[in-house]
Amino acid sequence: MRAVAPWVRTRLRTAPLPAVALFVLVGLTAFLCAAFPRAVDAYEGEGLRHGLAVAAADQSTLQFTAPPQSPYDPADPALGKAVSPRELSERQRRITANLPGPLRADARESAHGVRTQRPMRGHGPGLVELDGGVPAFTLAAQAGLAEHATVRSGRLPAPRAAGPFAPATEAVVTAATAKALGIRVGTVVRIPRGSTESLAVTVTGIVEPVRPAGAYWSVRPVLRTPSYLYTSEMPPQPYWHGALLLAPESAGALLALEEEAEPYWQIAVDPRGLGAHDLDGARGAVAAVESGPVLSELREAVGPELQVTTGLSGIFEEYAKVRGAIGPVVSVAAFGVGGVIGVVLLTAGGLAAARRRSELALLRARGGSMPGTVGRLLAEVAVPAVPAAVAGGALAVLLLPEGRLWPPVVATVLVVVMACGALPLRAVLEHRRPRPSGGRDDVVRARPSRRRTVAELTLLALAVAAVVALRRRGTADGAEQGVDQLVSAAPVLLGVVAALVLVRLYPLPLRLAALPLARRRGAIGFLALTRAGRAPATTVLPLLALLLALVTTAFGGSVLAGVEDARDRAAVLSVGADARVESAGALPKGVAEAVRKVPGVTGVVEVYRETDLSLRDGDDARGVTLLAVEPGAYARLARSTGLGGFPADALRKPESGPLPVVVSPGAAERLGSGPRTIGPLSAALTVRVAAVRELTPGLSDGDFVLVDAAALTGPKGATTLLVSGGSVAGGPLRAAVGGADGSGEARVALRSEERAAFAESPVQTGAERVYAVAVAAAAGYAVLALLLSLLQAAPERIALLARLRTMGLTRRQGRRLLVLENLPGSVLAGAGGVLVGWAVVLVLSPGVDLRRLAHASGGTTLSRVPVELTVDAWSLLLPGAGVVVLAAGVAAVQAWLTTRRSSTTELRVGDSR
Known part of the structure; x- marks a missing residue:
């Protein structure tokens, strides 16, 4: 017999808002997933062309x-x-x-x-x-x-x-x-x-x-x-x-x-x-x-x-190394945001299935076959999802015209498959066998099946293998090796395992916290914890999305913070201060005074520099640089820049005896521990090593010997000025130096300009932009997952609050109940995300190579600065705190809206909520 009205048309007419929401969600997701590979192709192609242009x-x-x-x-x-x-x-x-x-x-x-x-x-x-x-x-x-x-x-x-x-x-x-x-x-x-x-x-x-x-x-x-x-x-x-x-x-x-x-x-x-x-x-x-x-x-x-x-082969080889080193780091962000997106799509399907549980159960009870039900649901979801995905993918291709076509097509197809398959798959899992009504299926009573245990152990084994592979092999430094999928998925796998562990441990703190609350007179706290324990066992999906997002955000923030920190330190090491003025010979006396008058300058340290210092050990082939400074000012500069700080008294000229010096490890090995005579016969110095430092301001590479300028014989004019002042500008400084230096040989270097030069390759800047967008997308989808989980439980919470209000619960107590009920899950997600993100950064830090991302062409300056993952407090703590605040805020809004309505509008005879 022919149906009176087609199923899909009827569903879309009776429930247009879920279809519109699904259209927006799938369209935005398809756009992001299709734009990601196009953006990577775009900045990698720009980097190749840039390499040819600047060679x-x-x-x-x-x-x-x-x-x-x-x-x-x-x-x-x-x-x-x-x-x-x-x-x-x-x-x-x-x-x-x-x-x-x-x-x-x-x-x-x-x-x-x-x-x-x-x-x-x-x-x-x-x-x-x-x-x-x-x-x-x-x-x-x-x-x-x-x-x-x-x-x-x-x-x-x-x-x-x-x-x-x-x-x-x-x-x-x-x-x-x-x-x-x-x-x-x-x-x-x-x-x-x-x-x-x-x-x-x-x-x-x-x-x-x-x-x-x-x-x-x-x-x-x-x-x-x-x-x-x-x-x-x-x-x-x-x-x-x-x-x-x-x-x-x-x-x-x-x-x-x-x-x-x-x-x-x-x-x-x-x-x-x-x-x-x-x-x-x-x-x-x-x-x-x-x-x-x-x-x-x-x-x-x-x-x-x-x-x-x-020399084209060398240019291509260098570019391949840069891309090969940056690609695996970017792929970590791709796996992270991809995992979050996949979980959110599954969560949206689960929310739709839970909302229509009674409808689907009635359909099955009236003789509806499982294949027929799945076909109807699939057609119902495909009508808004497929056009949305096609539109999102096409928009990404139009906005990013450069790149291969098949990656965004594959990404769009994957989004369509997940969006269309989530609701039918959830319906199959819940309604393939008749289930008695009224049974509890919550996180406290739920007992994981053997299949789930095997799946969790498999994921644990994969996570351990990924971590071991990442720590042993590291991110591939070469395009020939490509992207190791297992290594790139390590943070995601750790987040999945952490979510599963937290779900298994979640009932224990609830039971422990409920014991003292049960003895108190007020019922709000005990009822809130009991309600939190009655949360459906399917809340593992929103928790998984939150943890993956928090881990991706923490890892991405650590990558960006590590790169920024390395560039900052390398710029300071290269210049020696906020700015440097130097010349091959002695600078005119008026240059230092002119620099001190430049707006933004807070301090000037004068340095006499002499290369090829003889240590008189028969090994003058290894060059040593002599730096003669005023101990007090130079020691303060070394401490403020973090370049080998030392006490000023360790360098001051004594009244008698050998001259104390601060030296590099190589020079210390050659000088030994006792007094030594160094320098030419006309200006010999008897010195002893007072301190050994790896780095020092004003010298980016090579061995050095620091001495008190007062110990040098004869007039020694400064050859270098190390200028402090975070707001000093290059134009006024160069104008002042040019006006005071009649020879025109003085050169000016700024830390800000050196810092900007480290990110000269479009591969670097493009990868950083893509990484930042991926982190932001992960955070956005985490918020969406949290909202979906709260919306899923909203009808039951509203009905419960209405019943309790008929029993005498005040509006203020109702709001407290809903807020406290949400706190255990949100605190679990927030605290767990912070701990897991921190652990992921510490565990994976030795295997993540950020040198090429920090500076594409490397160099001796950056090679002396460690480039590693740095725990970023903002990206670690702020998203976790935001989860708790957002969950409490949404619960408070729900409670406020509910308490403004009459209880009779929420309760109906036969309502199973």
Whole structure:
């Protein structure tokens, strides 16, 4: 017989609010779950592109060179053809066409041409000569000069063809080269050409690079900026090295020079479009170009002796290490928030099943089959859940356009499965067999079954295995190992085990607390504890969600706090104070006074620094730095910064006897325990080790010896100023130093700027943002789980309060009853979350590697600072306290709303509440 009305339509019309709530919950959950992998792909892809963008141009380009061209026969037409602009451009086109994906050439920054292999000395009127003699030049005929340079004076070289033995040619130089080497328009530079007449290169113009940091100019930086070279004699003497830029058509003039000329092709890799998922393909492509089948194809297409050099493999390897170290840490947050979301979805399904327990029992009693009931419930839930999940997942893909498509699709499908399966699964578990009504099923009377015991022991074994694996192997430091799922799930497994243990132990404190309350005259306390013990045994799900959220929040807060603490300490160690002013020589006397007048400066410590101090032990190869300071001010600075604090009296110069010094462990080992004479003969010091410290302000690396500045002979001006002041700004400080330092050699470093530089990689900043969002999402879903558990018991509590009010219970007593009834469970969740979160941080700290998250490129400064999980009081205590306060607040609101109504509106004949 055909049904009068379809089941799903009837249910949605009679109960629209639960369907709307489910739509919102599933949509938000699908959005978060789909956005997480897209966000990870986005910041990892940005990190890969950032690594290519900031790498040195000679490392991030593919540099191809052909054998040097020699003018064996000047009459041979093939000689000039080999270096003609057309031939070189055609070969570059072949190289670009044969590049394997995902590598793509950046045509704007790629270049080709002919250049001399080594610098050549050049003579000319007015050229600046240093102690090493006349300057040397690299001659390059590089295509695209007109597009990559702006003419400041003169003109570009004429595009005239020149043979190997042409007597003269034209070139231009950059403004930096012209200024340093004294070149002007019209200067003639003569380059030796063996036994024949030298090549006269006339400078026709001075140009300015359009994009000086681009690969066109930076693969060979000498093309835009001159540098020093040094002679081979002892001592080495410097001389200038610049570049003369010829027209591409004049490349033939380079073939007869003493230093052989070579054709070259610089292929800049375009980072646009490269994503993190392209890393393996890019590494394979680079390997194929360097020494694989692609190189063989290129040699067939370009030349049999084509050579290639690049640093791309090193860039990709470094990025893989950073991503491989940060990925497992981020996956911990993914497992944590994923576990909370899964439990909340199951809790929502359980709440719906509990609300409709009588309806489903009546349906079964009237002959409804279990498969039919499950099918109806599944269709009823799927109608709002599936469109919500699709909308949430699609919104995540639209808002985060970068990344792979299949991870958000899989995440959305998982959300749909859990959201649609929670209610039918709970219905199957409760109604597959008829159950007598009126029986108690609470946390006090419930006895765990054998199956539950086996499941709990299995989870315990998995948690122990995860902890052992994490402490032994740690988070993988390398992309090759990938993310270890068991290791990443360790905090979640510990939270699950802790929740199960707390549920088993929960009845014991209730019984103990009920004994003294039973002897008191008032019934509120005893009734509240009894009611707390009558809570359904299914409250394990909300408790599990709360514990997982609290553990995830505590672990995430510890990760972020550990990273922040390590960066702060590394910045202080690198600078030595809030700011540092230093120079290679002694600072002018007015610099210290000018710095003291800068707004925000609270103190200035003057330090005389001398490197390569001789300890007279025959091992001067290991450098030691001498730091001469005023003991009182320096000791206060060392204590305030936490860098090897010591009492000032340990460093003060005595009236007689050896000079006490504070030294590093390496210097202490070399000096021994007795008096020692150190330093040069003209300024020898007899010292004894008074204290040993690992770190000291003003020196970030290496061994050191601290002495009282009053013990040094002769005037020793300060070379370093360590400035204290948390609000000191870089602009006023640099202006004051620049005004007082006439030489302009003083350098200013700020702790805040050094601190910001540690998070230079988008992989770091992106991972921190994702981690923070995951922690916030876990906290939000924990609040939702708490509200769901309170809503589940609300109807029964309201009915109970109405009955008690008919028996004489006052409104004030009713409110106290509901609040006290909620306290045991909320206190259990809050206190248990704090304890478990604290234990998880302590247990897992040795296996969690945060060095790459704190500083992507590592470095000696950060390597001397421990980077480990740090227990963060705010993320540990605040969420636990919030659980208790929120539970009490919701109970108080429920009681207030209930006591405002009449008792007769809550009680009905036959009501089973």
